[in-house]
Amino acid sequence: MFIITERQYNIIMHQAQACYPQESGGILGGRDNTILGVLPIANKHLYDRTETFALSDDDIDTGYKFLDKHKLEYLGVYHSHPKGNPYPSDKDLSHHQKYLFIVGLRDRYNPELYAWRVEGQNVYAENIKIISDIGITVVDILTGKPKLSENLDEKSMDRLASMIDDWIAGKSPEYPKYEPSKWDASSFSTFA
Ligand SMILES: [Zn+2]
Structure with missing residues (x-):
């Protein structure tokens, strides 16, 4: 089971909304299966960002610095499936990660966050407990699905999405640098 605060859960969800229909993602850090750090990362795939989420070696380096700075353990990469469950x-599983965190946006306004534990060929769903910042359980994902759209109307959702968009752009001002010559596709970790 994983525990995540509502605030961090919302960072992941709002990023997924802002990047839709492209895939979004990032790195999660924590202690003892409690998610304490979310590092959103801009999708580095060159041409297929609606089907693939890619991290560069620099992103992985930034991720480790982020975890080190906040004294967090690496828990895993999260990424969205804008069209799917x-x-x-198979590509996600090929990375031999212990945990995979996936945001399903089959219904854009009722996103699903799942944590999967991978053991060899087997994949198990881990429950995620969303708690408020003062520690009160808001929802258990496997037992009661969160309904983001019950709390936010479409307009608020769009405004939040564009705020997150700006925030991501501001945080990473160097991003619009998609010159192919600077990219080495072989160094990417890609999640489909
Ligand atoms: Zn995937």
Whole structure:
């Protein structure tokens, strides 16, 4: 089971909304299966960002610095499936990660966040407990699905999405640098 605060859960969800229909993602850090750090990362795939989420070596380096700075353990990569269900793809499973965190956006306004534990060929769903910042359980994902759209109307959702968009752009001002010559596709970790 994983525990995540509502605030961090919302960072992941709002990023997924802002990047829709492209895939979004990032790195999760924590202690003892409690998610304490979310590092959103801009999708580095060159041409197929609606089907693939890619991290560069620099992103992985930034991720480790982020975890080190906040004294967090690496828990895993999260990424979205804008059109599909939140089950890991064969490509996702090929990375031999212990945990895969996937946001399913089959219904954009009722996103699903799933944590999967991978053991060899087997994949198990881990419950995620969303708690408020003062520690009160808001929802258990496997037992009671969160309904983001019950709390936010479409307009608020769009405004939040564009705020997150700006925030991501501001945080990473160097991003619009998609010159192919600077990219080495072989160094990418890609999640489908
Ligand atoms: Zn995937």
